[in-house]
Amino acid sequence: MEKGGFSPVGLRVLVVDDDPTWLKILEKMLKKCSYEVTTCGLAREALRLLRERKDGYDIVISDVNMPDMDGFKLLEHVGLELDLPVIMMSVDGETSRVMKGVQHGACDYLLKPIRMKELKIIWQHVLRKKLQEVRDIEGCGYEGGTDWITRYDEAHFLGGGEDVSFCKKRKDFDFEKKLLLQDESDPSSSSSKKARVVWSFELHQKFVNAVNQIGCDHKAGPKKILDLMNVPWLTRENVASHLQKYRLYLSRLEKEKELKCYSGGVKSIDSSPKDAEVNSGHQSPGKSSFVFSGGIFQKATETDPKPLASASLSDPNTDVIMPPKTKKTRIGFDPPISSPAFDSLLPWNDVPEVLESKPVLYENSFLQQQPLPSQSSYVANSAPAIMEEEMKPPYETPVGGSSVNIDEFLMPQDKIPTVTIQDLDPSALSSMKLQEFSSNVTNNTEAILRSWELPESNHSASLDTDLDLSWLQGERFLANTGLQFQDYSSSPSFLSELPPHLWYGNERLPDPDEYSFMVDQGLFIS
Amino acid sequence: MNTIVVGQLQRQFQDYIVSLYQQGYLDNQFTELRKLQDEGSPDFVAEVVSLFFDDCAKLINDMSTSLERPDHVDFKQVDSGVHQLKGSSSSVGARRVKSVCIAFKECCDVQNREGCLRCLQQVDYEYKMLKTKLQDLFNLEQQILQAGGTIPQVSMN
Numbered sequence: 031m032e033k034g035g036f037s038p039v040g041l042r043v044l045v046v047d048d049d050p051t052w053l054k055i056l057e058k059m060l061k062k063c064s065y066e067v068t069t070c071g072l073a074r075e076a077l078r079l080l081r082e083r084k085d086g087y088d089i090v091i092s093d094v095n096m097p098d099m100d101g102f103k104l105l106e107h108v109g110l111e112l113d114l115p116v117i118m119m120s121v122d123g124e125t126s127r128v129m130k131g132v133q134h135g136a137c138d139y140l141l142k143p144i145r146m147k148e149l150k151i152i153w154q155h156v157l158r159k160k161l162q163e164v165r166d167i168e169g170c171g172y173e174g175g176t177d178w179i180t181r182y183d184e185a186h187f188l189g190g191g192e193d194v195s196f197c198k199k200r201k202d203f204d205f206e207k208k209l210l211l212q213d214e215s216d217p218s219s220s221s222s223k224k225a226r227v228v229w230s231f232e233l234h235q236k237f238v239n240a241v242n243q244i245g246c247d248h249k250a251g252p253k254k255i256l257d258l259m260n261v262p263w264l265t266r267e268n269v270a271s272h273l274q275k276y277r278l279y280l281s282r283l284e285k286e287k288e289l290k291c292y293s294g295g296v297k298s299i300d301s302s303p304k305d306a307e308v309n310s311g312h313q314s315p316g317k318s319s320f321v322f323s324g325g326i327f328q329k330a331t332e333t334d335p336k337p338l339a340s341a342s343l344s345d346p347n348t349d350v351i352m353p354p355k356t357k358k359t360r361i362g363f364d365p366p367i368s369s370p371a372f373d374s375l376l377p378w379n380d381v382p383e384v385l386e387s388k389p390v391l392y393e394n395s396f397l398q399q400q401p402l403p404s405q406s407s408y409v410a411n412s413a414p415a416i417m418e419e420e421m422k423p424p425y426e427t428p429v430g431g432s433s434v435n436i437d438e439f440l441m442p443q444d445k446i447p448t449v450t451i452q453d454l455d456p457s458a459l460s461s462m463k464l465q466e467f468s469s470n471v472t473n474n475t476e477a478i479l480r481s482w483e484l485p486e487s488n489h490s491a492s493l494d495t496d497l498d499l500s501w502l503q504g505e506r507f508l509a510n511t512g513l514q515f516q517d518y519s520s521s522p523s524f525l526s527e528l529p530p531h532l533w534y535g536n537e538r539l540p541d542p543d544e545y546s547f548m549v550d551q552g553l554f555i556s
Numbered sequence: 557m558n559t560i561v562v563g564q565l566q567r568q569f570q571d572y573i574v575s576l577y578q579q580g581y582l583d584n585q586f587t588e589l590r591k592l593q594d595e596g597s598p599d600f601v602a603e604v605v606s607l608f609f610d611d612c613a614k615l616i617n618d619m620s621t622s623l624e625r626p627d628h629v630d631f632k633q634v635d636s637g638v639h640q641l642k643g644s645s646s647s648v649g650a651r652r653v654k655s656v657c658i659a660f661k662e663c664c665d666v667q668n669r670e671g672c673l674r675c676l677q678q679v680d681y682e683y684k685m686l687k688t689k690l691q692d693l694f695n696l697e698q699q700i701l702q703a704g705g706t707i708p709q710v711s712m713n
Contacts, residue, residue: 049611051608052643062592093643095640120643121643143646
């Protein structure tokens, strides 16, 4: 390609897959795309390779299911530590898994068998990421720029078929190339070439402290955070991009809480103490922007404020971002399990019982598993002890989360209400009830997160912004972190009104057309 | 080069591979796989399917162990194995194997050991059957090449 700009030829791809057959095939396919390919059969090995050569790869493609480490965990590590775009792949195209991928920051989610044309365009994710870095640097100066970025992405998301969106992107691509060219010729903003900052635990600590200090109702912008952090070598753009990711994780935390809220309302996850620990400072109203039933709040506070505090702030060992047991959920997971079948689901049998008898314990483990995600990524191992707990609310229960995860919180008779979220069917979500509901809840977190006013505004990687997920008629369902739980006690009745097809057990795997439609609609954020 | 012989072999090859698709042994992914084969990797397809069959054998063996004792079945492991097998089979276009995996998974989900055992047996049968078929196909390819001909690209609609 021409000078400057971005060329897909020689794109350095790292492929991670425990299936040797797929690894060989993907290697061949990627080589045919003229990419530079490195293959890896183990997630840990992949991480090692990535860390060894920090700037050695442009993009990572990873399978979701791997024996040594959950693909989602790898995804988070890569995203946080290295800021590389990651594409997930799986033979399982179930909506919830896809959503999980998105929630963990995947740029894309490819369904196996993977086609050449899908691989041919992965360079666009790399480009987009680079462009986001550019925007971070330019900061406010790019307010105008965000519009075209949004438009670009909208063109991509709404483009419909792959070819169409590809064509549409052509003209935007030229614009972007010019942008990059401009940046590269400008010595002061070496955006695309900047060294990657590794956010060590201590560094992130400073970051969090700074954010907390500023508080959420002020403008906790990157500059201010940077000033407070007082780390001379750190740049404003480093902080900006890290802040963006932090917001992403926070929004994901909100969703998980909501999810649990949705689950029958009985197991209300009282995240208030967590809020206090994790979000303190981000939320002006002090404690929580959520209204949780007081009783549980109490308990949670009593039982476990300290471990949480230590977990979230200073004790790496209790950090659990991806409990290994996640493997269980993902494995088990394929189609949503129908209610009657749930009881017979062996691995998870114990969970509901425990739930019935020890709600407090649940809170404990949940809270313990709710440290700042970014911190836990610095920790090599998640605390195995926590894993053993019956409560396995996987930390990362995504919006579309596995039914198993959600159901763990449920007593058998409560199964029904949860699963709206997991069964992320576009048509299902068009259920008005959901929309009604979402409009009824407070919008605190979203407002808070938005108040930080990152330059990338509309199109940031965080789900809480106005991603045009128009295909998702439940609309802001995902994007809107504002989906908070107002009042738990009312939820069960509400949810029981949900149309049957939203209930747990409604297995409606997207058919291929729908799936590719979804993919093209680009839930995917880089 | 005996063009008549080559022609015959090529037709034989064509018919055979088409029948494999029609009988559901293979699907489009296999076609894609064949497209990837080039001068740089003339045995690509054979190598890939070989990896696949090795994987099958291993996975089936592991699952068999997990299902062995009626009182102590590790369905988690079985489920994991099925999932891997499904993924693997999708890589080469082993359609029948994949279909069995889907049924297999359902048995796993409801922890039906009997059902699982039946599926295990079936998946074992299917992959071995496919192995035989593909072996025949590769033999035909070899014959064509040895007769100086080229292997036809077969497009399935």
